[in-house]
Amino acid sequence: MPYLEIKNLSYKYEDGTRALDNVSLSVEKGEFVGLLASNGGGKTTLLKAIVGLLKTKPGSIKIDGKPIKEMSRMELSSKVGLVFQNPSDQLFAPTVEDDVAFGPRNLGLNGAKVQERVKKSLQMVGMAGLAKKPIHHLSFGQQKRVSIAGVLAMKPELLLLDEPTAGLDPKSESSLLYTLEQLNKKEGITIIIATHMVDLMPLFLDRIFVLKEGRLTIEGAPEEVFSSTQVMEGVDLRLPYITYLIEELKHKDHLPFDELPLTIKEARTKLVSILTENLVGLKENYPAR
Ligand SMILES: Nc1ncnc2c1ncn2[C@@H]1O[C@H](COP(=O)(O)OP(=O)(O)OP(=O)(O)O)[C@@H](O)[C@H]1O
Ligand SMILES: [Mg+2]
Numbered sequence: 001m002p003y004l005e006i007k008n009l010s011y012k013y014e015d016g017t018r019a020l021d022n023v024s025l026s027v028e029k030g031e032f033v034g035l036l037a038s039n040g041g042g043k044t045t046l047l048k049a050i051v052g053l054l055k056t057k058p059g060s061i062k063i064d065g066k067p068i069k070e071m072s073r074m075e076l077s078s079k080v081g082l083v084f085q086n087p088s089d090q091l092f093a094p095t096v097e098d099d100v101a102f103g104p105r106n107l108g109l110n111g112a113k114v115q116e117r118v119k120k121s122l123q124m125v126g127m128a129g130l131a132k133k134p135i136h137h138l139s140f141g142q143q144k145r146v147s148i149a150g151v152l153a154m155k156p157e158l159l160l161l162d163e164p165t166a167g168l169d170p171k172s173e174s175s176l177l178y179t180l181e182q183l184n185k186k187e188g189i190t191i192i193i194a195t196h197m198v199d200l201m202p203l204f205l206d207r208i209f210v211l212k213e214g215r216l217t218i219e220g221a222p223e224e225v226f227s228s229t230q231v232m233e234g235v236d237l238r239l240p241y242i243t244y245l246i247e248e249l250k251h252k253d254h255l256p257f258d259e260l261p262l263t264i265k266e267a268r269t270k271l272v273s274i275l276t277e278n279l280v281g282l283k284e285n286y287p288a289r
Contacts, residue, residue: 004027006050009056032180064079082162091146100117193205223259226243226262
């Protein structure tokens with residue numbers, strides 16, 4: 001049985017916008033999957049639906065076999081947590097530590113346990129030193145990290161993140177991805193991340209779902225999804241840059257790549273082996289100038 005099962009989910013906003021159109025997908029326990037779409041594709045709507053924030057058809061979303069519409073708010077929030085795209089939609093307490101403590105307190109944990117969770121979650125996002133700071137004095141990236149800590153402190157089984165690295169600097173971006181990878185691999189937390197980081201996705205995702213105008217159009221492992229520029233252009237997205245470079249080398253310079261590598265490491269290995277095997281022929285095609 002999949003951990004998350006979505007069947008024929010459609011959603012229309014009040015003004016008539018059809019944001020989700022007959023989406024069906026399932027995610028297994030322990031998977032780390034990505035949600036990819038251009039702006040307005042339906043990522044945020046889908047994530048909000050999964051945490052029960054939207055009026056959806058009963059039975060269309062099940063977590064651990066149970067329809068979310070049959071769960072109490074408490075039961076649902078102990079299973080699934082959403083980090084909002086915009087931290088100001090999520091943060092409301094006066095200080096960093098108050099905000100992160102809010103969820104665990106609501107779960108009924110005692111003071112010491114709450115403090116422990118607050119400390120650990122802030123450490124995970126590199127914000128331990130700013131626990132006493134007023135939220136409204138934080139930079140955007142810092143607010144983003146606090147909003148992630150607030151959800152981590154709930155210890156959800158399913159963690160949903162809506163573009164968590166947008167607005168983070170490169171070092172914070174990779175340290176957040178490392179933290180998420182640890183949570184997934186070591187603690188078995190199932191993760192769904194909506195993101196535009198196509199260059200980094202192949203490094204950490206098991207599977208990717210691609211939405212276009214609310215419809216699920218492509219689904220598969222990163223190597224299946226990022227198969228060509230043409231496929232990506234069809235969904236208004238792009239290949240990882242390294243994959244695009246290799247595609248150009250394959251089609252325009254006729255280097256004999258069979259599959260397109262998705263990471264710098266893979267590309268380097270394949271390129272070195274092609275160059276070594278074909279050095280003679282290449283020298284004839286590209287004489288030294
Ligand atoms: N409250 C709302 N009322 C009406 N239409 C909405 C509302 N929220 C979103 N939409 C529309 O629903 C569609 C999907 O929006 P959604 O926010 O889910 O996209 P997204 O993939 O998260 O985009 P982005 O990458 O910009 O965050 C868009 O066409 C958007 O204009
Ligand atoms: Mg969005």
